[in-house]
Amino acid sequence: MEKTVKAWRSFGDGVPLFEGVGEFVGDYLDNRYKEGKPYKDYNLDKQGKGMFWAAAVNPNRKDDPEASACDKQPFWVDEGTTPEEPLAVTPKVLAEYAYDELPVPSTEITMAPQGTTKVNLPTWVWLDKAKFKKVSVTASIPGSDLSATTTAEPVSLSIAPGTEDAETYPASGECPIEDHRIGVPRAKGTPADTDPPCGVKYLRSSGDGSYDLQATVTWKISWTSTTGEGGDLPEGRFGADQQVEVEEIQSINR
Template sequence: MSKPVTGVLTLGDGHQGQWYELDCGGTLPQGGFGSTPLTGGPLWTDFGEQKPTDQPLPVDPAVLAQQAVEKLELPAPAVRMSPSEKSPQVVGVPSWLWVDAASWAPVHSSVEVPGVEVQATAKPSSVTWDLGDGTDPVDCAGPGTPYGPGSEPDAASPDCGHTFSRPSAGEPGGAFQVVVTAHWSVAWSGAGRGGSFPDLTARSVVQVRVVEVQSLVVADGGR
């Protein structure tokens, strides 16, 4: 049999093990067994390489998160109005404002290095409409409600709309420059960590004509 002659040792290459020596008990001389000599030095038993249990990550996940955010490709808001943004709006008539669903969905990106993967996610949260007519911008908490077949023609949008009070005839090109800015909240996660970044924005600019419709009253001559 053998017995350890040292404690557990760690070698320079990270391997651990112990040195053992032969032990034939008290009835036989050490190093001999019958007529067969037991020769040689102590025996090394290798336990294998011991890796640290709390090994540091090869790179800070927050650094990868910044790279993932820079890779995000946010779509410009797809502007929709009723009356159609391609047709003149009418002074005094409520205009419905909304962003098409195609540009109102989360956007993801990721960055990976050996041992660490980080994902960034941007979610649209609100929209600011600068109608270009000198009034205060309209802030909408969501994409806005699309005008549908069942909507009342003269009703205002329930959550995102504007009523022009003057025509755009005197503006450059005869139209108001409407700037629509979508705001995106940004979060990241990976390697057991996570966090958020300042909001990002994406915008669209459209030219909108606004006309004034004069009503005409015709007397019937008493007929």
């Protein structure tokens, strides 16, 4: 705070239009933070026992209508205390901020057979076991002991074939996680007509085009904090589209 006031006093130096503005602002801030109205000597005697809090804008949300809603002047907060100011950062706010930063992998499924699939033959679908596991992000306020950790855990994969002329495995189209894996890779030598635990069977050719298969992973989101508070946040659903070409099986009659 002391450095901030000094910086303000140099504002406008040498610029006629702004000459004196820095000193005016500096006098106002000194009156508030140095002369005892309400703070004395910038609270330097409380170093290590708290800090001044000031408004900050989440750079990821700077265009939101309420991004600059906090117009409260910087105020002192004792160490280990969450202020009662309605717009002040709380453990849950930190958890929601961490939610924004979760490194969720792209939802790119693996299919077998790869490339073009055939009408009435099951296509196996699965996700990389190494990528789809719990991920966590911790957000904290520097210089304080206030932090929150948000964790995302994948729970299921939803398959939308892109056409009504298709069947999914299971019939609901929701493939649950089993043994930290979504779906199972098709083993070599598996008969072509074997039903997969997770997959799709197309009943009609895609002709000269392709079907837009959508795969969406549902993530369960929870959070904990250094204050002991915690709970669940809304589920995250992250998906991607993949083009699937489907051909008729050609047969020869003799």
